[in-house]
Amino acid sequence: MKRFYFLLLVVLAFPIIAFPQEKKEPIVILISLDGFRYDYVERFQPENLTRFITAGVAAESMMPSFPSKTFPNHYTIATGLKPEHHGLVDNSFYDPKKDLTYGISKKELVQDGSWYGGTPLWVLAEQNNMVAASYFFVGSEADIQGVRPSFYHPYDGKVSNMTRITEVFKWLELSEAERPRLITLYFSDMDDTGHRYGPTNDEKLSATLTKLDHELGALFEGLKSYDLNINVIVVSDHGMMDIQPDQYLNLSELTAGIPARIVNSGALAHLYLENPTDKEQVIKTLKKSDLPIHITDVDDKENYQDLMYQDRIGDILIIPDRYYYLAWETTLTRMNANMDRLDTDKFGEHGFSPAYQDMHAIFYANGPAFKSGLEIETFQNIHVYPLICKILGLPVPENIDGKLEVLAPILK
Template sequence: MMKHFDFFKLLHLFVISFILGSCGPASNVNRFAPLTTVNTAESLKKPYVILISLDGFRHDYVNTYNPPHLSSFIQEGSQAASLIPSFPTKTFPNHYTIATGMYPDNHGLLANSYYNYEKKKTYSIGNRETVVDGSFYNGTPLWVNANSEGMVTASYFFVGTEADIQGVHPTYYYNYDGKATNQERVDQAIKWLEMPEQTRPHLITLYFSDMDDTGHRYGPNSKEKLKEALFKLDSTLGNLFSRVDNTGLPVNIVITSDHGMAEQSIEKLISTEPLINDALYNMIDNGVILNIHPHTSAETDKIFNKLKKLENKFTVYKTKDTPHFEYVPKNKNWGPIQVIPDHGYYFSSSKSIERRKTGNQEVFGVHGFTPALKDMHGILYAKGPAINAGGRLPSVKNIHVYPMICKILGLSVPSNVDGKLSYLRDMLRE
């Protein structure tokens, strides 16, 4: 018969496990570092940051449509003319660049899909197994940095928070579920701020996909649809702003987006099928760039020459010579050969092209193109007690957001970060 001591011990462990679910403190076994569940005395003295990502929110949407709450937020706070993403201007690599202050070449999340030679596996945002595997993610994202310095953190979605990076998640986090309403996300953020100060998160991340969803479906020039989605999102954000103010806490809100959006004509889609050659190489398609991975390195020049002969509205490059990067790409996982579509063109499967034509869809929205294209630029707005009211900065790269948030929270900045505080120092109060 079980002893009473053992029974109550097991019952206690069950209750703790239930509380520490995906909406409570992270319950995954931490392989490298302990999880911070109580703020240190030093962290209790520090302010709060809510980092918001508005996926696919182009730099010019606010000026074009004048949503009241965001417009007021910007007027009372600071903004950059635009936030410049890294190439390829895709969702996962640029969210993780914002989270780590590192270029994709360094943090390792090269694109929405990429091949990892060390693991002999393809990472894909649609593959749950890879998304939650922290070993795919290099760098020290904000929540991991804060955790290491004794600060409680929380996330209602942000790229990387579902993975056990360096063995930890945010203290409180949710696994991504697109069915979670915007209001549920806002309500939870406020609940976190209403927690006792010992367990209250000082860093909260939130994610909203509305503008990306609408932009992809209708294209960024569909003014009626975009305005409808924007004003609905703006109302939700207005609710968040008001309720944050009502807490009386020193909360700084930083609003970013991962990329902008460009209109894409179906007539300028390039079928990838003629470029497939499974006998010689694997090909990873990210729309604006095809990564070519030869089965044997000795075949690289042969493959390069074969692909060059097929050039038609695209150009084949050795990786070191590939345009659009802010640096010479050195990460092995790019593969030795890249294929880039001409301006205005985009790679797609024949099946996808036919489906769009059948649906009588002439244009839609895409991103991923060179950061030199202004349509790819996102947003950076901020407001709070640490933010310089009325600050207006030129366009700035998204690598610089990380050290700014570290400065607000009093966190040290890892030495391998590519971003520099100096680019956003004028956004902060003295």
Template sequence: MNRSTFLIILLSVVIGLASCNSEQQTHPPKTLLVSFDGFGHNYLEKTDTPNFDALVTNGVQAEGLIPVFPSKTFPNHYAIATGLYPENNGFVNNTMYDPKWEEWYRIRDREAVEDGKWYEGEPIWNTLEKQGLKTGTMFWVGSEADIQGMRPTHWKTYDGDMPGKARIDTVMKWMANAGDETVDFATLYYSDVDSKGHRYGTDSDSVKQAIKRADNLMGYLKEQMKEKGLWTNTNIIIVSDHGMVDLSADKLIRLDEIIDMDNTERVNWGPMTGIQPKEGKQEEVYQMLKSAEENYRVYKKEDLPERYHLKNHRRVEDIIMVADLGYTILDEDYQEDFVESLPRATHGYDNNEKAMQAFFIAHGPAFKQGEKVGNFQNIHIYELINHLMGTEPAPNDGSLDSVKVLLK
């Protein structure tokens, strides 16, 4: 080999290494989004949580994460995924009726849950996949449906019985395995804290044990990420969808004692109760509710406060009742069953209530360390993830400026 040939080969190697280093430097770190359903903003104060505490010490924590209204699971998970308020993404409640289609969406109706027509806007996994990145969703609202004719590279049909560690193991395989389907962005979801809160109340031993189990899962996640070389170069965002408030059997609002139920076409029960009056009965129903307004507020759909970002969608009923914190709206048929089975806590109330705020922790190369910031709305997380992944967001209601305080 002559000197000229050697120099050419050497130069090619140097250029190749420089190119590889450049690609490593410009390729964004992976992102993992984790949700613990029903984990209130103050739940870390209820028991020992060494693994969460370590994430807080080495990352950034918000004083609270403000949910969209209603503060329910499906509207908030889909708002986080799309950066859109309910009136702009179609998810106005866990249960909703579409008058155009004359169809119901219920969270336990698998056919509806997996039907992409209910999901408006563009979820984060679609945004990333459209721009050449791979995604994997271990249970997230919307990820089981063919939204825009697309799905994540990897996704799972919801299975509440799947063990927590098994969920982590599967996501770690998606994120760490070499190949064309190695994911850049993934999600994890857990419902344990929420279900124990509903059944036993926010200060119960069962909730405290559920918080500890969540903490143990974070310890296991860290261990597995370190083992697979993901810990130092992955941005982790840990959220919840809403808080929780305790209920009482003496905080009841009997709708059938205020209005004639025969004047209603349908009622969608909850802390936010939607009433669809029969044709010609709207004003009568509204005036009866307004005259008895106590421990709730009542609105015609068009008069809903702008901050609810709810009134501009056909799936919202013509009259909306919003119960005061801790109150339950029901009728005679439901009251006896409610009092006997009395769920100890619930959510769905005004998202301005502190008790409805969720929690937020972020850890990784993009985030500040040992910082605590003020609360912010969860719709901004979509913009945040796009920033972390170096992708262009679809039109949304969020703002990166609202969460820049989290970043280094």
């Protein structure tokens, strides 16, 4: 009994004695808001995103890689490589070696890991015995290097945002051994509305963003209930530009009679010549057009700075001027026939040069790893990859385009 009272007196006399708590391993949740232009938050002041940004880090904008399309830029964010280095050189392109045309709606090709170069974050994590999970992100449903995330879902745009968010909560409730430390999420709302109504239709965009912001608010609030070291990064792949119906250019007429396979993504068309020695003559022919377009020999490296994947890029690029877009005649006919039924007089498009600020995306970050109330200048999206590697303690692969020193100053 005397020993008990002695120990009690010792405890009471030294109440400040505490044992160090176990350090929690960092978790990164990477969220993509497809088509979320750099200026939407400033214009519409969404409550939850604004609060998230104020307490964390916000970039003036994030510059996409060329072309400013969905698949190339999501996969650039995931790999730290420019499109000409990771192989997804556009949303659609032809590969002569495979004799196949890759397209974002071709499920069997999207899930084929042989199309994808580089080492995406979830592959790097799994290779280093770290659990990764993805509720949609470009490349996450493919067997890249024979690896997929421990948890993933083939893309299905019909799945509600709240279903995706609920799944994240379920993942975080798993045991420490099973719990993902890298999670990716994808929402297409702003891209869908931006394409249909254009990026200057405040009424439609505001309504979409209000709903999305409420859903993000539910995610942010729910994450607070977990006693975990969770860091959230919100990005987008590209911005959006208004295109009037009369600014769509007839690609069928422009390329009639040219001996080439042509793959069009709107903001650029790839020409794969039947005979490459015809290149000079074809360029001369195309330049005779009075359409607002620019003709580029890929050897000039004007847009793709490296020709590592030249066979996928093609021989010649047709690039419309700003505020113009390429379309096949069948598409134009269908669009013109349906204009009276649509409640809009313009559309939104992207894919243009990253030099146009309209194409710029977003970067916001919040969590224990990040400084608070920090605003940074515009940077290229290739630099997100090494930042996430640093937070998670993953080795950065050699020869990526991104550099850690660009975003290292935002870390505590």
